[in-house]
Structures are given as structure tokens and as C-alpha cells.
Amino acid sequence: MKNDKEKLKIGFIFVLYKTPKEEGERLKKEVAALGIGDYKIYLIESLSEDERFKRIPGQFRNDNESIRNKIVYYNTINRGYAAAVNIGLKQAIKDGCDLLVIANPDISLKGLKNKELLAAGEQFDIWGLAMKQAGKVYYGGQLDKRRLTGGLIDRKPMKRFFPVDFVSGSLMFIKKEVIDKIGYFDERYFIYYEDVDLCFRAKKAGFRVGVDTNYQYHHFERSKTNPLKDRYLFLNHLRFLLYHGDFFQKLYEFFRLPKTVFEEIRKRNFYLNFFSYNLFSILSKFLSLIQFIVLVRIFPPAVFGIYSLSWAHLGMFLPIVDFGTTNFGIINLPQEKKINFSDIFSLRFYLSVLVFILSMLTAILLPYSLTIKMTIFLVSVAAFQANFFGSLLIRLTNQERIYQISIISFIFQLIITSLIILTSVLSRRIVFVFLVIFVGYLIYGLWCFFTLKKQEKKLIIKFDGEKFKKIISYSFVYLFISILGRWYSRLDIFLLNFLKGEEAVGIYSSAYKFLEALMFMITAYNLSALPMLVNFYKNNRFDLIRLKIKKDVVFLLLIGGAISLTFYFFSPLFFPLLFKGRYLLAVPVIRIIIFCLPLILLTSVFFNFFYTIKKVNYVFGLMIFQLIFNFSLNLTLIPKYSYLAAAYISLAGEVINLLVCFYFYKRIYENFS
Numbered sequence: 001m002k003n004d005k006e007k008l009k010i011g012f013i014f015v016l017y018k019t020p021k022e023e024g025e026r027l028k029k030e031v032a033a034l035g036i037g038d039y040k041i042y043l044i045e046s047l048s049e050d051e052r053f054k055r056i057p058g059q060f061r062n063d064n065e066s067i068r069n070k071i072v073y074y075n076t077i078n079r080g081y082a083a084a085v086n087i088g089l090k091q092a093i094k095d096g097c098d099l100l101v102i103a104n105p106d107i108s109l110k111g112l113k114n115k116e117l118l119a120a121g122e123q124f125d126i127w128g129l130a131m132k133q134a135g136k137v138y139y140g141g142q143l144d145k146r147r148l149t150g151g152l153i154d155r156k157p158m159k160r161f162f163p164v165d166f167v168s169g170s171l172m173f174i175k176k177e178v179i180d181k182i183g184y185f186d187e188r189y190f191i192y193y194e195d196v197d198l199c200f201r202a203k204k205a206g207f208r209v210g211v212d213t214n215y216q217y218h219h220f221e222r223s224k225t226n227p228l229k230d231r232y233l234f235l236n237h238l239r240f241l242l243y244h245g246d247f248f249q250k251l252y253e254f255f256r257l258p259k260t261v262f263e264e265i266r267k268r269n270f271y272l273n274f275f276s277y278n279l280f281s282i283l284s285k286f287l288s289l290i291q292f293i294v295l296v297r298i299f300p301p302a303v304f305g306i307y308s309l310s311w312a313h314l315g316m317f318l319p320i321v322d323f324g325t326t327n328f329g330i331i332n333l334p335q336e337k338k339i340n341f342s343d344i345f346s347l348r349f350y351l352s353v354l355v356f357i358l359s360m361l362t363a364i365l366l367p368y369s370l371t372i373k374m375t376i377f378l379v380s381v382a383a384f385q386a387n388f389f390g391s392l393l394i395r396l397t398n399q400e401r402i403y404q405i406s407i408i409s410f411i412f413q414l415i416i417t418s419l420i421i422l423t424s425v426l427s428r429r430i431v432f433v434f435l436v437i438f439v440g441y442l443i444y445g446l447w448c449f450f451t452l453k454k455q456e457k458k459l460i461i462k463f464d465g466e467k468f469k470k471i472i473s474y475s476f477v478y479l480f481i482s483i484l485g486r487w488y489s490r491l492d493i494f495l496l497n498f499l500k501g502e503e504a505v506g507i508y509s510s511a512y513k514f515l516e517a518l519m520f521m522i523t524a525y526n527l528s529a530l531p532m533l534v535n536f537y538k539n540n541r542f543d544l545i546r547l548k549i550k551k552d553v554v555f556l557l558l559i560g561g562a563i564s565l566t567f568y569f570f571s572p573l574f575f576p577l578l579f580k581g582r583y584l585l586a587v588p589v590i591r592i593i594i595f596c597l598p599l600i601l602l603t604s605v606f607f608n609f610f611y612t613i614k615k616v617n618y619v620f621g622l623m624i625f626q627l628i629f630n631f632s633l634n635l636t637l638i639p640k641y642s643y644l645a646a647a648y649i650s651l652a653g654e655v656i657n658l659l660v661c662f663y664f665y666k667r668i669y670e671n672f673s
Contacts, residue, residue: 008118010039010099011092015084017046019105027105028071035114040095041071042088046079080190081169089184093176100179102172102195108218117173120161120212125175126202127209128167130156130216140164140211141196146252148241150196156213163210165203169195170219178202186243192229193236200244234260280406284413285517291417292513293578295433298424301506301582306430308509309502310375312493313363314382317355319486321348321386324478328471329394342459343467345391345452350463352387356380371431378434385445392448395455397527412447416440477616484623488630488653492646495634500642507582508643511589518563518597522604525556529605533612545609546669552605560598567594592647599654606661609668618664626653 012031016024024043031041085102092100099121103109112129120127131138131152138152143165150166167173172195182201185194199209241253253260296304325344363376389409396405419436427433453459493512496504529552536544568591575587610618630653637645 011097013088305502319482324475388448
């Protein structure tokens with residue numbers, strides 16, 4: 001670098017991506033206030049895929065205003081941070097800059113002066129300053145010698161000029177001779193680790209890298225909200241290790257890979273919640289499968305039909321307990337100031353009382369047998385458990401701790417299932433099974449209530465008509481969607497009962513049970529994805545919404561498709577091992593109805609999108625259509641084709657759902673573009 005007597009020309013390179021105009025103006029003023037004589041600012045604007053048709057990538061432009069303000073602009077298609085920096089570096093070197101300053105737009109240089117920035121140039125060839133970020137101060141970074149992972153140093157060194165392994169790319173000072181010798185940033189790193197790579201290569205070539213610990217700048221770290229950050233850090237660390245690691249470092253990382261993958265999943269709330277919820281749900285459904293097998297081996301189809309019909313009857317009213325408050329609690333509660341969690345909890349409690357009464361009254365009025373009326377009474381206590389469990393689910397979902405609710409659910413499922421199996425084997429009477437259900441769900445609900453009380457110190461049951469009215473005004477549409485969805489998907493059970501009898505219900509339900517057992521995947525996806533989509537929408541990040549939807553469609557299609565094909569090909573083999581007698585008539589049904597799974601999963605992706613952008617009316621309209629579609633076709637075809645008709649109609653309905661959702665999704669995004 002030139003000595004103090006020579007004129008030093010400095011090039012400041014800022015890479016902009018969706019950076020507000022006022023932030024750009026702030027950066028210009030802060031650089032001007034540094035007191036540097038000869039400098040130039042290079043603003044490299046990276047355009048997203050959505051913007052590439054709206055704005056043509058341009059060359060560097062120097063209009064009159066830009067010349068006066070020593071500013072050069074350039075816009076380019078987004079090929080990554082390293083590629084954008086290189087554009088600025090090449091132009092700055094071409095313009096004769098001796099010192100190159102790489103900086104993020106989310107930093108502040110306020111309060112710094114020329115001499116403070118450049119003092120470390122006597123000691124280092126690449127340097128930075130102390131970085132204040134999220135309330136802590138960092139002094140450059142160091143590499144883990146076993147894994148080559150980069151970590152920031154948060155303990156202040158004893159000396160002012162402190163050698164480090166790398167300098168944070170949020171603010172780097174690089175002498176031109178470094179670039180002349182080792183080259184530019186490696187563009188194979190789309191974003192993250194490009195600064196670590198450059199410093200590593202520089203040190204290897206004999207250059208000095210360090211930090212001036214006496215002065216600091218602020219880094220706002222807006223990238224922390226980027227859902228892809230952890231992914232890029234993970235992949236680019238592996239890339240860095242592949243390029244620069246020795247044999248033993250690579251071998252160590254290979255054997256450590258399972259732990260590394262687990263650590264990465266823990267960092268990503270979506271995958272942590274999705275996979276943990278699925279894992280414990282799989283275990284719970286495995287318990288349910290064992291319970292199901294025991295029940296169908298002990299009780300004939302007509303008795304199992306009573307069991308299925310009792311739960312289906314309560315299920316018709318259970319959406320009222322929720323009343324759309326789960327969606328309201330996840331989407332609106334974090335932003336709502338006038339309504340608190342106790343208001344939602346209180347409303348849900350009164351609704352659970354209403355559901356219990358409705359379930360009992362309709363059981364009395366409908367032409368059920370006395371046995372079914374009694375069993376409906378016993379299962380109706382689950383309305384209160386649904387209230388308390390659902391309230392706890394809202395609270396933990398807002399805290400992105402869905403994995404905890406998964407563990408809670410599994411423990412109680414284990415206890416209740418074990419008692420049901422034991423009672424069935426010992427008593428062989430269905431009424432005792434329902435008594436176990438009554439007691440088990442009562443205890444389950446009380447446990448959830450006291451857990452909530454522990455978390456929410458001010459949790460009380462109150463009646464506030466005005467607040468209830470406000471919540472209902474937001475959530476009633478979700479209630480109708482839940483009710484319509486439940487009715488259209490379970491109408492076939494009731495029509496089979498009244499048109500073909502309890503045995504037909506038992507055969508169809510034994511096949512449907514497998515699809516029902518996999519529905520936890522839809523719940524896991526919704527609870528994991530919806531908070532992220534809401535956050536993207538709140539921040540106007542439609543590009544991230546579209547990216548997530550694309551990824552989720554592929555992800556869920558692969559999972560749902562693989563499960564469906566497995567059931568289709570192997571159900572004729574494993575069904576005879578599990579069931580006997582007339583239950584074997586369910587084999588064709590399961591081979592049809594299992595293909596609803598991938599369709600429902602994909603439809604859930606688009607439903608969440610509609611909920612997020614406040615287009616709930618699309619979902620509502622689709623549910624009304626499906627109710628009419630299912631009722632009319634089942635009423636017409638069940639008398640002739642029995643449960644096979646119900647299976648094909650369910651599959652056809654899900655195909656229509658997906659096609660309609662995809663059509664509206666495309667129309668909406670065309671308007672956004």
C-alpha cells in the first residue's frame with residue numbers, strides 16, 4: 001500500500017439486494033463523513049429472478065450526479081454475493097483504487113474517521129475492525145483446526161492489532177496487491193464462507209490478516225431472517241473443507257457427519273418441528289395400529305363399526321372446539337395487541353362445553369342403537385381434551401416448540417393405547433374399552449390444562465363477549481372450513497351406516513384407518529410451515545414464499561408418493577397377516593384410498609398459501625363444492641357399489657382439490673409478477 005505521503009485511492013464496494021433506498025443514502029453520507037480525500041463508492045445491485053424482466057442489467061454508469069458524489073452504480077442478475085463483489089473489485093482496480101473496502105449495506109460506519117479505518121494497514125494486508133452485532137462485540141474469526149469451521153471471536157484480545165484466521169465479510173479492507181496475487185473471491189460460494197476462503201488463501205500466500213480491536217462498527221445482520229442462511233453455511237463449509245482441508249480433516253468430518261446433520265436440523269425450526277412431530281406421530285400411529293389390530297381381531301366388523309361410528313359422530317362437532325382459533329392464534333395473535341392468549345383459551349373452553357352438549361343431543365335424536373348412544377357419551381369427554389391440548393398447541397407453535405407437543409402427545413397415547421389393548425384382551429367387551437377412553441382423555445385434558453397454567457401465570461377462564469366477537473370475526477371462516485372439511489371427508493361413513501349397515505362401516509373404516517393414521521403428516525407440515533409463510537408475507541418476501549412452496553411441493557410429493565406406492569404394492573401381502581375373515585374385503589379399498597395422501601399433502605401447501613395471503617374464501621368455496629360433490633355421489637353410488645364407491649369418490653375429490661388450488665395459485669402469482 002502507498003505510504004502516507006502518497007495519495008491513497010479507496011474503493012468502497014457495497015452489494016445491494018432488496019436494500020431500501022434510504023439505506024443507500026445513509027451509506028453514502030457515512031462514507032463521505034469519514035474524511036477520505038480520494039475515494040469512490042461502487043453500489044452493486046443484485047436483481048432477483050422476479051426483477052430480471054422488469055429491469056435490464058446495466059453497465060456501470062456515471063451520470064453527472066454520480067460523478068459529483070463519487071458514486072458508481074451497477075446492476076446485475078443475482079449470481080451470488082461473491083460474484084457481485086468481484087464486479088465491484090474489477091471496476092475499482094480498473095479505476096486505480098489502491099485499497100478495496102468490501103462492506104454489507106446493513107452496517108454503520110457512523111463515528112469513525114479516516115485514520116481509524118486505515119491504521120491497521122501498517123500491520124496487515126487484509127483487516128477489519130471490531131464488529132458490534134446483536135449486543136455483542138466480535139474480533140474477527142478463527143478456524144476450528146479439526147473441521148475448518150469458521151467461528152467469530154467474542155473475547156477481546158489483549159493487544160490492539162490482533163492476527164486472526166479471517167475477517168468478517170461485513171467489512172473487509174483488502175490491499176490491491178492481495179487481489180493481484182491470489183485472485184478474486186471464489187464465486188462457487190454463492191453466499192457465506194467466501195470471506196473465509198479469501199483470507200485462507202491470502203494467509204497461505206504469505207499475507208497478514210488481522211483486526212484493529214480499538215475501533216468498532218455496527219452490523220445489523222439483516223441476513224439472520226433469511227431462511228436459507230443455515231443451509232448455505234452448512235453447504236459452503238463442506239465446500240470449503242473439500243477445497244482446503246487435508247486428509248485427516250476430511251476423514252474426521254466424514255465420521256462426524258451424522259452429528260453434523262443432527263446439529264443442522266436443530267438449527268432449522270421447520271425441519272426440527274416437522275421431523276420431530278412426524279417421528280413421535282409415527283410412534284403414536286404405530287401404537288394406534290397395534291390397538292387397531294387388537295380390536296379387529298377381538299371384535300367383529302359390526303362391533304368395530306360401533307367404535308368407528310362413535311368417534312366419527314363426535315368428530316363432526318370437534319371443529320367447533322377449535323373454531324379456527326388455531327389459525328388465528330398462529331397468524332394473528334403474535335401481532336394482536338388487544339387480544340391475549342387467555343381470551344382465546346376462554347373462548348375455546350366455552351366452545352368445548354357446547355360441543356359436548358351438541359354431541360349428546362344429536363346422539364339422542366338420531367336413530368342410533370342404545371349402545372351407540374352410550375359410547376358417544378363416553379367419547380364426548382374428548383371435546384374437553386381437544387380444547388386443552390389445542391390451546392397448548394397454539395402456545396408452543398408460537399414459540400416454535402412443536403417438538404414438545406409431539407412428546408406430550410406420544411406419552412399419553414402410549415398410556416391410553418396400552419390400557420385399551422389390555423382392557424380389550426382381558427374383558428372382550430367394547431363398553432369397558434369406552435370406559436378406559438373416558439377416564440384416559442379426562443386425565444389427558446387435565447394434564448394439558450395444568451401445563452398451560454404453569455406456562456401462562458395469568459391464564460384464567462373468563463367471559464368477554466366483545467373479545468370473543470372479535471376473535472370469531474377473524475376465525476369463523478376457518479371454523480366453517482374445518483367443519484366442511486370434516487363433513488365432506490366423513491360423510492361416507494354415515495351414508496354407509498344408514499345405507500349398507502354397520503359391517504360396511506367396519507370394513508371401510510379398517511381401510512380408511514391407514515390413511516387416517518398418516519394424516520399427522522399434514523398437521524406436522526401445517527404447524528411447521530405456516531409460521532414461516534406468515535413471516536415472509538409480513539416482510540413482503542413473495543420470492544421466499546414462492547421458493548418455499550416449490551421446495552415443499554417436491555418434498556411432500558416424494559414422501560407422499562413413496563408411501564402410497566408402498567401401500568399399493570404391499571397391502572395385498574401384509575393385510576392377510578394382520579386381519580382375518582371379512583376384514584380382508586378392505587384390501588381393494590386401501591389400495592384406492594391411500595393415493596389421497598400425496599394429494600392432501602400437496603393441497604395443504606396451497607391452502608397454507610391462501611391462508612397467508614388472506615384468500616381464505618378460495619378454501620371456503622372449495623370445501624362447499626366438495627361437500628356437495630361427496631354427498632351427491634356417495635348417496636347415488638353407495639347403494640350399488642358400497643364402500644368401493646366411497647373410496648373412488650374420496651380420491652376423485654382430492655384430485656379436484658389439487659387442480660383447483662394449483663390454478664388459483666398460478667393466477668395469484670401472475671398478478672404479483
